[in-house]
Amino acid sequence: MVEPVGGEADGAADRRVERVPDEIAQLDDQARGFLADPTKNRFDPATSTLHLSSIFKWFRADFEAAAGTLPAYVGRYLGDPRATADGVRIEFLDYDWSLNDQPSAAR
Numbered sequence: 066m067v068e069p070v071g072g073e074a075d076g077a078a079d080r081r082v083e084r085v086p087d088e089i090a091q092l093d094d095q096a097r098g099f100l101a102d103p104t105k106n107r108f109d110p111a112t113s114t115l116h117l118s119s120i121f122k123w124f125r126a127d128f129e130a131a132a133g134t135l136p137a138y139v140g141r142y143l144g145d146p147r148a149t150a151d152g153v154r155i156e157f158l159d160y161d162w163s164l165n166d167q168p169s170a171a172r
Contacts, residue, residue, distance in 0.1 A: 100142040105158065108148040115139060115148055119160040 100106045105118045115136060121128060125135060132138035140149035147153070 097142045100139060106139070108143055108145055110145065110147050112154065113147065113150065113152060114154040114156055116156050116158055119157050121155075122157040 099118075106121075107116050108114070109116065117135070117139065121135060121139070128135055128138040132141065134149075135155060136149045136153050140146070143149075
């Protein structure tokens with residue numbers, strides 16, 4: 066049997082739990098901003114095509130595990146319900162590897 070830990074450990078655990086919703090909200094905001102950038106992701110209603118960053122190709126299984134399908138995940142953040150319709154096509158955009166050459170931000 067595992068005994069509960071008291072005192073300071075409980076307080077630290079409580080603070081971690083309280084931070085989780087804030088961190089989830091921050092991640093949600095970041096995802097929304099990333100998907101709103103038409104240079105990285107966009108939906109073309111004329112062709113029913115999601116043009117997505119290659120990041121979604123590389124980590125597709127993770128996004129699908131979170132939402133069932135890639136369009137369902139992306140649809141959480143896009144304002145157009147047609148982006149999640151049956152038969153939507155997915156094309157992955159080329160990744161801009163020059164982003165890796167950018168100098169690191171000052172710490």
